[in-house]
Amino acid sequence: MATLRLGDIAPDFEQESSAGKIRFHEFLGDSWGVLFSHPADFTPVCTTELGYTAKLADEFAKRGVKVIAVSVDGNDSHKEWIADINDTQKTTVNFPILADEDRKVSELYDMIHPNASTTVTVRSVFIIDPAKKVRLTITYPASTGRNFNEILRVIDSLQLTDSHSVATPVNWEDGQDVIIVPSLKDPEVIKQKFPKGYTEVRPYLRITPQPNK
Secondary structure: OOOOOOOOOOOOEOOOOEOOOEEHHHHHOOOEEEEEEOOOOHHHHHHHHHHHHHHHHHHHHHHEEEEEEEEEOHHHHHHHHHHHHHHHHHHHHHOOOOEEOOHHHHHHHHOOOOOOOOOOOOOEEEEEEEEEEEEEEEEOOOOOOOOOOHHHHHHHHHHHHHHEEEEEOOOOOOOOEEEEEOOOOOOOHHHHHHHOOOEEEOEEEEEEEOOOO
């Protein structure tokens, strides 16, 4: 099975979901996307993850991101599980959960790792940009819940670095200083792009305030 790498086009698919039939690329439209998998319905860690993701609806929306989950269970199970999530997590699940009973999506995105489990998906995360390119992949074991604040942080970084000639340093969060990319060397261009100035720690390490703040 081919491995999806950064920069690859995210495979398109058509699959049933808790919100009806989904054509993935059509669903994404011009938005960014987060596709993330769950080992099974009615599992405790997944329940907390989906609940927290629902609570982040406004955060994803203001970044122009559509969220979609996938589980190998069916829609009847999904609907019962969503009611359980809403009740236990005090929220309202407001995004589709793919009913991947035939493993179509799980196999396209290499979400089943046989040495971990032959029947359920690991906790995969894919961030996909408006050009349908895969921009981030993270794989967690089934026993470890994901950090969705980190997923938002990476989206902030990707969107910022796509529009400015910068990279984000270790532990960066939105609003903090960034790094001017080493390939940018013309002093006049740097002055134009970064009117707030910068600190040159080394010729290759130049720190500047975040451009859009």
